[in-house]
Amino acid sequence: MNAGLNLVLAASAALFAVGAFAVVARRSVVLMLIGTQFMFMAGSIAFVAFARFGFGAVNATAGAAVAIFAGATAVAELAVGLAMAALIYREHRSLAIDADRG
Amino acid sequence: MPLIGALPQPITSAPLVILIYVVLVLMVASALATVFLRSTVFATGAFAATMVLVALLYLTIAPFLLFAVQLLVFTTVSAALLVGVLRRTTGLDSTQEPFSREWIIGAAVAAAVLALLVVIVASTSWPLRPSVNTGAGLGGTLTNTYVVGLGVLVVLLASAALGSGLLLAASTLHRPRGR
Numbered sequence: 193m194n195a196g197l198n199l200v201l202a203a204s205a206a207l208f209a210v211g212a213f214a215v216v217a218r219r220s221v222v223l224m225l226i227g228t229q230f231m232f233m234a235g236s237i238a239f240v241a242f243a244r245f246g247f248g249a250v251n252a253t254a255g256a257a258v259a260i261f262a263g264a265t266a267v268a269e270l271a272v273g274l275a276m277a278a279l280i281y282r283e284h285r286s287l288a289i290d291a292d293r294g
Numbered sequence: 295m296p297l298i299g300a301l302p303q304p305i306t307s308a309p310l311v312i313l314i315y316v317v318l319v320l321m322v323a324s325a326l327a328t329v330f331l332r333s334t335v336f337a338t339g340a341f342a343a344t345m346v347l348v349a350l351l352y353l354t355i356a357p358f359l360l361f362a363v364q365l366l367v368f369t370t371v372s373a374a375l376l377v378g379v380l381r382r383t384t385g386l387d388s389t390q391e392p393f394s395r396e397w398i399i400g401a402a403v404a405a406a407v408l409a410l411l412v413v414i415v416a417s418t419s420w421p422l423r424p425s426v427n428t429g430a431g432l433g434g435t436l437t438n439t440y441v442v443g444l445g446v447l448v449v450l451l452a453s454a455a456l457g458s459g460l461l462l463a464a465s466t467l468h469r470p471r472g473r
Contacts, residue, residue: 193306193308193311194304194305194306194311195305195310195311195314195315196304196305197420198415198416199315199318200314200318200351200355201411201415202412202415203318203321203322205407205408205411205412205415206322206325206408207321207322207325208407208408208411209404209405209407209408209411210325210328210404211325212400212403212404212407213329213400213403213404214329214400215400216396216399216400216403216404217329217397217399217400217401217404218329218396218400219396220334222334222337222338222376222379222380223328223329223334223337226328226329226337226338226341226376227329229341229372230325230328230344233344233345233348236348237348237351240355240356240360241355242420243356244355244356245303245304245355253357253431253432253435254435254439256352256356256357256359256360256432256435257432257435257436257439257443259352259356259364260360260363260432261440261443261447263363263364263367263368264368264447264450264451265447265450266368266372267367267368267371267375267451267454268451268453268454269454270372270375270376271375271454271455271458272454272457272458272461274375274376274378274379274458275457275458275459275461276461277379277383278379278382278461278462279462279464281382281383287334287383
């Protein structure tokens with residue numbers, strides 16, 4: 193029994209699929225943004241796994257560096273997205289993405 | 295630059311392997327709970343738990359600094375942003391019916407994406423080669439090798455903070471003329 197690249201990549205793929213489901217299926221802006229966070233995290237995990245187990249990075253810590261960049265970008269996206277969600281709520285008294293359809 | 299002596303190997307230490315399996319299973323389970331819970335408050339809690347579990351995964355396979363940043367910065371800031379928005383709104387419970395048309399489409403898309411990724415992971419023999427140890431830790435890599443990226447990231451975060459502040463300060467959405 194061991195833990196290697198394929199195990200972590202499979203979990204990363206599952207997390208990405210959960211995020212994709214949230215983006216497609218949920219109408220709440222907050223949950224859609226959380227879904228995109230999951231997709232960002234899945235990508236970060238894959239980068240870290242490749243640097244740790246597999247295709248050697250130019251630098252042993254390059255995967256972790258990319259994960260930090262991706263995480264910070266995800267936080268920035270979440271901040272702007274939630275501000276837009278607050279505006280949508282202020283206008284329509286709903287966090288549903290299709291609240292303006294009438 | 296000195297090379298690490300051996301190729302990257304799978305983790306074989308039994309307690310660590312068990313910990314990784316448990317963390318991965320809990321991570322996917324809490325992500326699923328986030329998506330399926332009807333209460334946005336509980337979904338936010340499950341999302342924070344997922345972030346913490348990702349940090350625990352980083353603790354086992356990545357430099358300690360990434361674990362610390364994931365736990366103390368990304369998890370805290372994301373949860374604080376979500377709680378802040380939920381405090382400004384009252385639409386906490388989902389009105390969306392479970393197993394609606396969107397759920398079926400979403401499940402189909404997620405299954406297709408998962409199947410594609412699993413087939414790629416299972417059918418690919420990833421090449422292995424030793425990583426180069428530059429002697430610098432993650433902090434050194436960020437401030438030396440990726441200094442431009444770090445600068446761009448600072449600008450990006452400042453822009454996001456400024457933009458979200460301006461959005462929240464706006465009194466109302468701008469409507470197109472004629473409406």
